[in-house]
Amino acid sequence: MGSRAAGNERSSWTGAVAPDLAEFERIALAAFDELPPEFRELCGEIEIRVADFAEDDALESVGVEDPFELMGLFEGIGLAQGGAESFSGRMPNRVWLYRRAILDYWCAYDEPLGGVIAHVLIHEIGHHFGLSDDDMEAIEAAADD
16 A cells, blocks of 8 residues: 555656746736735735746846845835835836746755745745835735634
8 A cells, every 4th residue: 555655645746847928927917816906905006926936137237146046125115215215207006926946945945835925925025015024924924824
């Protein structure tokens, strides 16, 4: 029975593949939708974008050389920097999620992929909206409920 169970377990992974960009974006949007409403309201019309890796200028802007070390990035003006005001011609706030860096992290740790994506999303938004790490942990806990 043990080898049969092991065989069934292996077969469930036979067709498994890492999510492509479209599927990764779907997971990210679902994670965003599950965040507490008051947190989503702080975000306004934020865009969530997915790419395999950060572009060189994004890496340089945060002092990172290895693209596998940057899982996400916030672009824009957060509430802590006066982002509640609307300015004509300003690019929208956006969060970038970097699929390959997140997948690399996911492979190294025992966490569900959706949880890793939600964590990166919350932290990228949260830091730029002036939230503390404790605030973001509370938001993650509320999203898990």
